[in-house]
Amino acid sequence: MSARPDRSRVKGAALLALVALLAALVLSACGGGGSTSSPSTSESTTEAETETEGAGGAAAEEENEGETETAAAGENAWCGPEGITLGIQDGGGLNAWSKESLEQVQSVSKNCPAVEKEIVVDADFEPQKAVSGIQSMISQGANAIVVIPDSGNCAEVPAMRQAMQRNIIVVPWAADPCGTEGTDWTKYIDWDTKAAGREWAEWVIEQMGGKGKLLYEGGPAGNTVSSNAAAAIAEVVEENPGVELVEPISSEEWPVTNWDPAETKKLTAAILAKHPEINGLINDYGASVEAEVQAFQAAGKQIPAVAASESNALACTWKEEKENGKEFPLMTISSRNWLGRYAAQFAIAEASGGTPPALKNNGIITLGQWENSVSGKEPQCDPNASPEASFSNKMTEEETAKIALEG
Amino acid sequence: MNALKSRVASPFAAIWVATFLLFVVSPFVASGSLSHAALQGMLPFAGILAVAAIGQTLVIQQGGLDLSVPGIFSMGAVLIVTIPGGNTGDLLPALIVVALVGTAGGLLNGIAVTRFGITPLVATLGSNAIFIGVVIQATGGSIAFKATKNWQNFTADKVLGIPILAVIALILTVLVALFISRTIWGRRFVLVGSSPLAARAAGLSVERYQLGAYAAAGLSYAIAGALLSGYLQSPPLLPGNEYLLPTIAAVVLGGTALGGGRGSVIGTAVGVLFLSQLEQVISALGAKTSVEYLIQGAIVALGMGLRNVPWNQILPGRRGDVDAAVDTTSPDTASGNGRALLSEHKEEDSIDVSKT
Numbered sequence: 025m026s027a028r029p030d031r032s033r034v035k036g037a038a039l040l041a042l043v044a045l046l047a048a049l050v051l052s053a054c055g056g057g058g059s060t061s062s063p064s065t066s067e068s069t070t071e072a073e074t075e076t077e078g079a080g081g082a083a084a085e086e087e088n089e090g091e092t093e094t095a096a097a098g099e100n101a102w103c104g105p106e107g108i109t110l111g112i113q114d115g116g117g118l119n120a121w122s123k124e125s126l127e128q129v130q131s132v133s134k135n136c137p138a139v140e141k142e143i144v145v146d147a148d149f150e151p152q153k154a155v156s157g158i159q160s161m162i163s164q165g166a167n168a169i170v171v172i173p174d175s176g177n178c179a180e181v182p183a184m185r186q187a188m189q190r191n192i193i194v195v196p197w198a199a200d201p202c203g204t205e206g207t208d209w210t211k212y213i214d215w216d217t218k219a220a221g222r223e224w225a226e227w228v229i230e231q232m233g234g235k236g237k238l239l240y241e242g243g244p245a246g247n248t249v250s251s252n253a254a255a256a257i258a259e260v261v262e263e264n265p266g267v268e269l270v271e272p273i274s275s276e277e278w279p280v281t282n283w284d285p286a287e288t289k290k291l292t293a294a295i296l297a298k299h300p301e302i303n304g305l306i307n308d309y310g311a312s313v314e315a316e317v318q319a320f321q322a323a324g325k326q327i328p329a330v331a332a333s334e335s336n337a338l339a340c341t342w343k344e345e346k347e348n349g350k351e352f353p354l355m356t357i358s359s360r361n362w363l364g365r366y367a368a369q370f371a372i373a374e375a376s377g378g379t380p381p382a383l384k385n386n387g388i389i390t391l392g393q394w395e396n397s398v399s400g401k402e403p404q405c406d407p408n409a410s411p412e413a414s415f416s417n418k419m420t421e422e423e424t425a426k427i428a429l430e431g
Numbered sequence: 432m433n434a435l436k437s438r439v440a441s442p443f444a445a446i447w448v449a450t451f452l453l454f455v456v457s458p459f460v461a462s463g464s465l466s467h468a469a470l471q472g473m474l475p476f477a478g479i480l481a482v483a484a485i486g487q488t489l490v491i492q493q494g495g496l497d498l499s500v501p502g503i504f505s506m507g508a509v510l511i512v513t514i515p516g517g518n519t520g521d522l523l524p525a526l527i528v529v530a531l532v533g534t535a536g537g538l539l540n541g542i543a544v545t546r547f548g549i550t551p552l553v554a555t556l557g558s559n560a561i562f563i564g565v566v567i568q569a570t571g572g573s574i575a576f577k578a579t580k581n582w583q584n585f586t587a588d589k590v591l592g593i594p595i596l597a598v599i600a601l602i603l604t605v606l607v608a609l610f611i612s613r614t615i616w617g618r619r620f621v622l623v624g625s626s627p628l629a630a631r632a633a634g635l636s637v638e639r640y641q642l643g644a645y646a647a648a649g650l651s652y653a654i655a656g657a658l659l660s661g662y663l664q665s666p667p668l669l670p671g672n673e674y675l676l677p678t679i680a681a682v683v684l685g686g687t688a689l690g691g692g693r694g695s696v697i698g699t700a701v702g703v704l705f706l707s708q709l710e711q712v713i714s715a716l717g718a719k720t721s722v723e724y725l726i727q728g729a730i731v732a733l734g735m736g737l738r739n740v741p742w743n744q745i746l747p748g749r750r751g752d753v754d755a756a757v758d759t760t761s762p763d764t765a766s767g768n769g770r771a772l773l774s775e776h777k778e779e780d781s782i783d784v785s786k787t
């Protein structure tokens with residue numbers, strides 16, 4: 025009789041231990057998963073404050089203020105004198121592109137002493153998380169928010185409007201935010217996706233000699249990047265009667281890869297089975313186009329002319345094929361993470377009393393070609409770097425200024 | 432004659448017929464969907480799904496359900512790439528770690544379900560979140576390497592013109608099927624799944640068999656993830672997300688009852704073939720994404736729904752012929768499976784279940 029309660033107690037204790045272990049694992053995973061830089065940045069801010077106080081006060085503080093003013097008056101005119109809290113949000117957050125985007129924004133914020141605190145939130149493509157993330161930034165006293173609003177179809181608009189109503193500077197970038205300037209957000213900064221679509225299509229059709237079959241593959245149904253690019257590509261194809269689209273495309277439909285390599289490889293294999301002869305490829309995501317090219321290799325076909333977003337893996341495939349005597353024409357457009365620098369500069373300037381950068385075309389930038397194997401801008405491959413690495417993000421301030429700034 | 436009728440009415444026969452019909456109809460509905468190139472494109476992915484679905488079959492056969500496929504699959508996919516870091520010499524240790532981690536993940540599920548009595552749905556949903564958290568934590572949000580060259584070449588290889596991933600899936604399926612049908616452990620495994628009470632009464636350690644099912648399932652997901660990584664060369668961070676529903680759909684289409692009991696890994700493999708070819712046909716038709724999802728969903732729902740129709744009561748003259756075989760798929764008679772199997776054991780007289 026007495027053994028039963030004992031056994032159940034042991035079982036209960038073991039269950040408790042298991043739950044505690046699981047909770048610890050979950051907490052440790054959460055700690056670094058979503059907001060990778062927030063804790064470390066906050067910690068470093070706190071440490072800096074402590075050091076200033078420890079050094080004995082007024083003189084050090086004056087010195088610090090002096091630095092801020094110098095920064096404001098010097099090359100970082102966008103960094104104003106007023107201390108601010110900066111909110112950084114990504115609608116996604118779980119891929120190399122998002123990671124690079126965060127690094128680009130933080131490369132700017134760390135150079136501005138006016139940024140006293142940073143709050144970083146990833147929404148993991150969940151609209152609810154994106155909205156609650158912005159609301160949490162508002163309640164934590166953010167003065168400026170830089171956001172990639174791609175968690176869902178215009179999901180961030182109400183939260184961004186709430187922030188605007190509290191006089192917070194909101195700068196969406198890299199994805200169409202919906203809504204209107206002045207009411208829902210302060211300034212929208214992005215690449216010109218229609219111009220990119222035209223650039224890709226005109227170049228590929230030129231490589232095809234103005235005739236043949238062209239395949240465009242885009243991201244998830246409804247996303248604005250693929251929608252704008254598809255519309256522009258369809259326009260260029262109409263201007264070239266010798267060119268035929270393998271699958272019909274418009275602003276509303278295109279072969280969907282979901283920007284997922286496995287989906288892309290399956291889709292391309294199915295399309296290749298139906299249309300064995302394809303002369304040109306356009307794809308708006310670097311990791312996808314790598315899988316698309318693999319499908320051609322798996323089917324034992326020569327890779328045709330490719331126009332896409334830049335990616336290290338794609339450049340390395342190009343290099344390998346070239347070394348094997350199977351070179352294919354490749355043109356890429358920058359993956360544009362570096363535009364995050366200007367989004368951050370604009371938000372910080374407006375909130376801290378600095379001078380915002382004078383962006384071309386009201387912030388919608390035409391990027392032009394990044395790599396072009398035909399004209400000598402050889403694709404950049406680094407086998408030791410991440411397959412998804414984008415080297416355009418290593419551009420200097422002078423180089424990016426030529427593309428994005430007036431004058 | 433009765434034996435033939437029984438075989439035709441078997442819950443595993445429907446998927447064979449449906450798959451055969453789909454392949455016959457494919458070239459007429461969508462030209463090129465049955466061409467050599469189309470099959471070469473479809474089979475590797477079907478092979479990967481089939482490997483993962485073996486694990487789901489074993490768990491469902493034990494009356495469970497495994498929602499941790501995305502987490503364990505992604506761990507396998509990430510580990511096979513990050514451990515060697517592109518160094519071909521480190522592939523073998525990476526494969527061993529993948530197998531160990533997959534098995535350990537499955538064991539964790541099994542312990543939560545069998546030792547602590549947590550519902551499989553809840554236990555595996557929770558563990559899946561942990562596994563995904565571990566993947567994100569360990570990689571920092573992106574994978575810095577490609578699969579090693581030798582692993583890329585192996586997964587892209589062909590045996591007699593057939594993609595090796597499909598061959599691996601076939602071999603594993605046949606081995607597991609033989610293990611279940613030909614070994615004493617396998618037969619006891621079926622008995623435990625059919626009726627844990629009857630199995631316990633016969634002196635079998637029910638927990639041990641259920642634990643084994645979850646561990647083997649974890650192993651199969653991790654291997655499937657590793658295979659996908661090699662085939663894609665640069666895998667995404669969480670490739671397993673796309674494999675949860677297809678594994679469950681393939682298992683149920685293949686004839687394994689969701690309530691546990693009688694199951695067939697071969698039926699599941701055919702279910703995988705059916706789903707993969709269906710996707711191929713719909714892609715070849717150039718259907719819009721919305722239509723694609725609608726067709727796939729409708730066919731899977733229809734396939735599962737039809738299996739629950741009491742055909743033996745609707746169709747005259749079949750009631751007596753197919754009793755236990757058809758009954759295994761019907762939820763209200765699932766509890767009778769154990770009795771049916773026990774009587775089967777008695778009839779075959781080949782296994783002494785009391786020897787434990």
